[in-house]
Amino acid sequence: MYKYDAIDRALVDERVEEFRDQVSRRLSGELSEDQFKPLRLMNGVYLQLHAYMLRVAIPYGVLSAKQLRALADIARRYDRGYGHFTTRQNIQFNWPSLIDIPEILERLADVEMHAIQTSGNCIRNTTMDPFAGAAADEVEDPRPWCELIRQWSTLHPEFTYLPRKFKIAVTGAPSDRAAIRAHDIGLRVVRNDEGETGFEVFAGGGLGRTPRIGVKLTDFVDGRDLLAYLTSILRVYNLAGRRDNLYKARIKILVESMGADAFRDEVEATFAQLRGGVHLTPREEIDRIRSFFPPPLAPANDVAEGSAPSRPGFNRWLLRNVAAHKVNGLASAIISLKPIGGSPGDATADQMDAVAALAEKYAGGEIRVTKEQNLVLPHVPRGYLPKLYDALFDIGLATPNAGEATDIVSCPGLDYCNLANARSIPVAQAISHRLSADGLSDQAGDLTIKISGCINACGHHHIADIGLLGVDKRGEEHYQLTLGGSGTEDAAIGQIVGPGLSGENVPEAVARVVAAYLELRISASEKFSQTLRRTGSEPFKEAVYAH
Amino acid sequence: MRISAIAHEAPTIDEVETDPDADAVAVDGGEDPARLEALAGRMNRIVIRFPTFKDGRGFSLAARLREHAGYEGELQAAGDILPDQARHLIRVGFDAAAPDELTPAWERAATRPVRVYQPTGVDARSAAAERAQAGRARKVASLNVLFKDASPEEVLRHALADKSLGRIAALSSFGVESAVLLHLIAEIDANAPVLFLETGRHFPQTLQYKDALIERLALTNVIDLAPTPAELARHDAGGDLWRRDPDKCCDIRKVRPLSEQLRGLDALITGRKRVHGAERAQLERFELVDGVIRVNPLAEWSYEEIEEHARLHELPQHPLREMGYLSVGCWTCTEPAKTRDDPRSGRWSGSEKTECGIHGKPPEPELETSLS
Ligand code: SF4
Ligand code: SF4
Numbered sequence: 001m002y003k004y005d006a007i008d009r010a011l012v013d014e015r016v017e018e019f020r021d022q023v024s025r026r027l028s029g030e031l032s033e034d035q036f037k038p039l040r041l042m043n044g045v046y047l048q049l050h051a052y053m054l055r056v057a058i059p060y061g062v063l064s065a066k067q068l069r070a071l072a073d074i075a076r077r078y079d080r081g082y083g084h085f086t087t088r089q090n091i092q093f094n095w096p097s098l099i100d101i102p103e104i105l106e107r108l109a110d111v112e113m114h115a116i117q118t119s120g121n122c123i124r125n126t127t128m129d130p131f132a133g134a135a136a137d138e139v140e141d142p143r144p145w146c147e148l149i150r151q152w153s154t155l156h157p158e159f160t161y162l163p164r165k166f167k168i169a170v171t172g173a174p175s176d177r178a179a180i181r182a183h184d185i186g187l188r189v190v191r192n193d194e195g196e197t198g199f200e201v202f203a204g205g206g207l208g209r210t211p212r213i214g215v216k217l218t219d220f221v222d223g224r225d226l227l228a229y230l231t232s233i234l235r236v237y238n239l240a241g242r243r244d245n246l247y248k249a250r251i252k253i254l255v256e257s258m259g260a261d262a263f264r265d266e267v268e269a270t271f272a273q274l275r276g277g278v279h280l281t282p283r284e285e286i287d288r289i290r291s292f293f294p295p296p297l298a299p300a301n302d303v304a305e306g307s308a309p310s311r312p313g314f315n316r317w318l319l320r321n322v323a324a325h326k327v328n329g330l331a332s333a334i335i336s337l338k339p340i341g342g343s344p345g346d347a348t349a350d351q352m353d354a355v356a357a358l359a360e361k362y363a364g365g366e367i368r369v370t371k372e373q374n375l376v377l378p379h380v381p382r383g384y385l386p387k388l389y390d391a392l393f394d395i396g397l398a399t400p401n402a403g404e405a406t407d408i409v410s411c412p413g414l415d416y417c418n419l420a421n422a423r424s425i426p427v428a429q430a431i432s433h434r435l436s437a438d439g440l441s442d443q444a445g446d447l448t449i450k451i452s453g454c455i456n457a458c459g460h461h462h463i464a465d466i467g468l469l470g471v472d473k474r475g476e477e478h479y480q481l482t483l484g485g486s487g488t489e490d491a492a493i494g495q496i497v498g499p500g501l502s503g504e505n506v507p508e509a510v511a512r513v514v515a516a517y518l519e520l521r522i523s524a525s526e527k528f529s530q531t532l533r534r535t536g537s538e539p540f541k542e543a544v545y546a547h
Numbered sequence: 548m549r550i551s552a553i554a555h556e557a558p559t560i561d562e563v564e565t566d567p568d569a570d571a572v573a574v575d576g577g578e579d580p581a582r583l584e585a586l587a588g589r590m591n592r593i594v595i596r597f598p599t600f601k602d603g604r605g606f607s608l609a610a611r612l613r614e615h616a617g618y619e620g621e622l623q624a625a626g627d628i629l630p631d632q633a634r635h636l637i638r639v640g641f642d643a644a645a646p647d648e649l650t651p652a653w654e655r656a657a658t659r660p661v662r663v664y665q666p667t668g669v670d671a672r673s674a675a676a677e678r679a680q681a682g683r684a685r686k687v688a689s690l691n692v693l694f695k696d697a698s699p700e701e702v703l704r705h706a707l708a709d710k711s712l713g714r715i716a717a718l719s720s721f722g723v724e725s726a727v728l729l730h731l732i733a734e735i736d737a738n739a740p741v742l743f744l745e746t747g748r749h750f751p752q753t754l755q756y757k758d759a760l761i762e763r764l765a766l767t768n769v770i771d772l773a774p775t776p777a778e779l780a781r782h783d784a785g786g787d788l789w790r791r792d793p794d795k796c797c798d799i800r801k802v803r804p805l806s807e808q809l810r811g812l813d814a815l816i817t818g819r820k821r822v823h824g825a826e827r828a829q830l831e832r833f834e835l836v837d838g839v840i841r842v843n844p845l846a847e848w849s850y851e852e853i854e855e856h857a858r859l860h861e862l863p864q865h866p867l868r869e870m871g872y873l874s875v876g877c878w879t880c881t882e883p884a885k886t887r888d889d890p891r892s893g894r895w896s897g898s899e900k901t902e903c904g905i906h907g908k909p910p911e912p913e914l915e916t917s918l919s
Pocket of ligand 1: 412452456457
């Protein structure tokens with residue numbers, strides 16, 4: 001993992017000090033809430049329905065055991081004993097008091113974390129493939145590049161007052177587990193014929209009110225020129241992006257209104273000016289950052305043997321929650337934060353502590369946070385899997401449902417968020433109960449369900465097989481059902497199939513969609529999206545509405 | 548950054564476009580960058596107004612003016628800007644600000660030192676550059692220990708044959724002492740790039756000698772670096788800059804063309820020696836200048852050693868040597884040396900100037916710099 005040096009450390013410390021001063025000016029009344037607002041937002045502090053909310057960046061979703069423990073400590077000390085992992089690979093604390101926040105930020109700084117740029121119209125935390133450095137199909141570990149982007153985008157002088165927020169996603173593998181084409185900029189690591197590392201670049205993707213799939217800008221930009229290229233895209237966007245309408249301000253609207261070709265031409269013209277100049281990353285810096293991410297080692301022989309699990313259900317968990325690793329003898333284990341009927345993405349302080357301990361004991365001390373709101377131990381020797389399973393089972397974190405229908409992604413919704421039209425969490429809980437009750441989730445296998453409480457689409461409902469969007473229908477909470485979205489290589493936006501549903505009808509409607517899929521699919525290996533493409537949405541529509 | 552309560556009065560861009568004498572303009576951050584850049588060349592002052600602090604277009608407009616259009620005049624930010632934005636304004640190229648609300652916080656903000664991660668068009672400092680610099684400084688220190696007693700050949704073999712310093716070239720003036728270094732280089736790699744600063748002011752004898760050495764040593768990759776005609780036209784249209792301002796003359800004829808080339812290099816071999824005295828008396832075999840490793844294989848050689856080597860290998864002599872020139876530069880600025888002990892005494896004689904600037908000064912590693 002990356003380790004701060006004196007420069008990183010000083011940058012974060014300066015921010016903590018600055019914010020401490022701003023908070024005390026706010027508490028003494030020297031600053032009005034209006035004046036304080038842009039300042040607190042730059043430090044990840046939101047005002048929610050009930051209280052201030054603090055959003056902490058988990059840099060590209062990578063945590064050390066020590067950092068996870070610090071998060072547990074904060075949850076226990078300053079919040080109500082739990083934290084909420086978000087679809088943006090961040091963690092949110094819903095109940096801190098303002099006066100404590102500088103102290104929380106200081107504790108975060110002690111473990112090399114911060115809340116800088118987790119809100120506001122700036123470049124946000126980078127999304128990354130949670131299996132980076134472990135995935136069997138990887139061209140190159142993208143973590144060093146994400147760290148390079150983290151540093152470049154932090155307190156960027158030119159891009160801190162953009163038309164709208166801005167998100168970058170990076171994958172190091174041909175299969176896309178970072179939804180790169182659903183981000184403002186999507187990067188895929190590639191190698192050219194000379195073996196040099198570079199990037200295939202997409203721009204103009206995004207969810208929200210006007211979901212769009214990103215368009216390709218270039219097949220290859222040299223890794224050392226990456227920051228010049230990103231600067232070029234952002235510069236064009238910052239100057240030309242709309243600022244008169246909040247809902248038309250994202251880069252996707254600009255790309256669409258200019259046309260992909262014209263937008264690309266502008267970016268290339270800017271890049272021609274910047275390339276090779278000060279924005280060129282020194283080779284040494286790339287090597288230096290890379291040195292923090294050595295490839296994982298194959299486990300020792302005595303570990304390879306393993307022991308028998310003593311808790312039930314191991315094989316099912318192995319099948320669902322364990323992914324292949326590029327190193328022989330290692331595996332990646334997904335820790336589902338979706339117990340049946342639970343609140344998606346929540347983890348208690350005790351669970352965080354326990355996962356930190358398990359990561360240290362069995363997995364080299366590293367943890368990843370996924371955009372599906374789960375955790376991953378990326379490098380577990382296969383021989384440790386039974387013991388790991390037993391331990392997870394005992395703390396209620398062994399739900400064997402990774403990637404299936406009950407692994408529901410959900411935003412906080414009306415229970416916390418003041419932008420929400422409808423609740424998300426209770427709906428997720430009800431669906432989860434319904435689908436697990438008669439084994440529908442099990443039978444369906446891989447299937448994604450995502451719920452957003454409003455059109456901001458924090459729950460990524462557009463890119464789910466089954467998406468649910470909370471809408472306000474004459475003061476009542478309703479849910480719009482979409483089918484056929486995807487956030488992977490075959491990225492697609494889900495389509496609305498019929499009128500909105502009231503909350504109590506949602507679980508049954510979703511169950512019918514799943515049942516229809518089970519009936520329609522040719523074999524167990526035909527995915528939901530394939531079935532839908534083959535049959536069209538009619539039979540599903542009928543299943544939902546013809547009752 | 549200069550802070551003032553009232554923004555400069557300046558005409559609008561419409562007015563400026565029809566007034567060829569105007570040298571100042573005030574625009575909104577949303578102005579078409581191409582339109583503004585088209586007239587930036589004749590402006591001495593540009594005011595960019597921020598309608599609200601959230602509208603960040605002015606940042607990119609400023610960055611484009613500085614970085615794309617090379618605008619060097621005053622750039623003032625005006626309007627609804629916050630002291631918390633001062634650091635950003637400065638780093639994209641503003642050197643003046645006139646906020647709507649001028650609070651005491653502004654003065655603090657505009658002078659407060661800040662640490663930065665990323666370089667900008669006007670401020671090349673960055674965490675990466677700083678770290679790379681520190682890493683290279685460590686490398687240079689260890690090379691000096693490692694090659695403490697090594698011969699020039701060993702130093703050159705390390706640099707050229709092993710390519711262990713990265714992309715490298717040699718710099719030669721094809722002057723009276725140049726033959727030895729070029730000979731040593733040619734023995735190892737006659738294809739190594741050799742840079743020659745073509746100032747357009749060389750003695751004809753130097754150019755003849757250059758051709759002769761290239762032939763004798765079979766050098767295949769000698770590269771002439773010259774100032775662009777546009778630069779010359781802009782700064783030295785009369786051709787007398789060397790007399791008026793020799794530092795500026797060396798800057799456009801030598802320093803800039805070389806630093807342009809150095810962007811693509813990790814290391815540069817030079818023929819400098821301690822016996823040249825003055826700034827060079829403490830010269831190390833390896834040093835770090837502006838982030839580029841300088842390799843000075845002959846740093847510790849005496850004149851006797853140089854001459855011995857030249858005799859032994861029957862290397863041709865610079866034609867001016869017989870006439871008492873011990874160090875040769877541009878004909879405008881070179882006389883025969885005053886004494887044998889100070890061979891460079893004939894350079895820029897009658898002025899304080901002793902170096903042209905291409906060998907810089909090794910910068911102090913810095914963690915923190917004030918932006919003001
Ligand atoms: S999708 Fe809407 S309701 Fe849900 S968290 Fe985002 S803004 Fe809030
Ligand atoms: S040596 Fe003289 S003529 Fe040559 S570049 Fe310098 S000042 Fe100009």
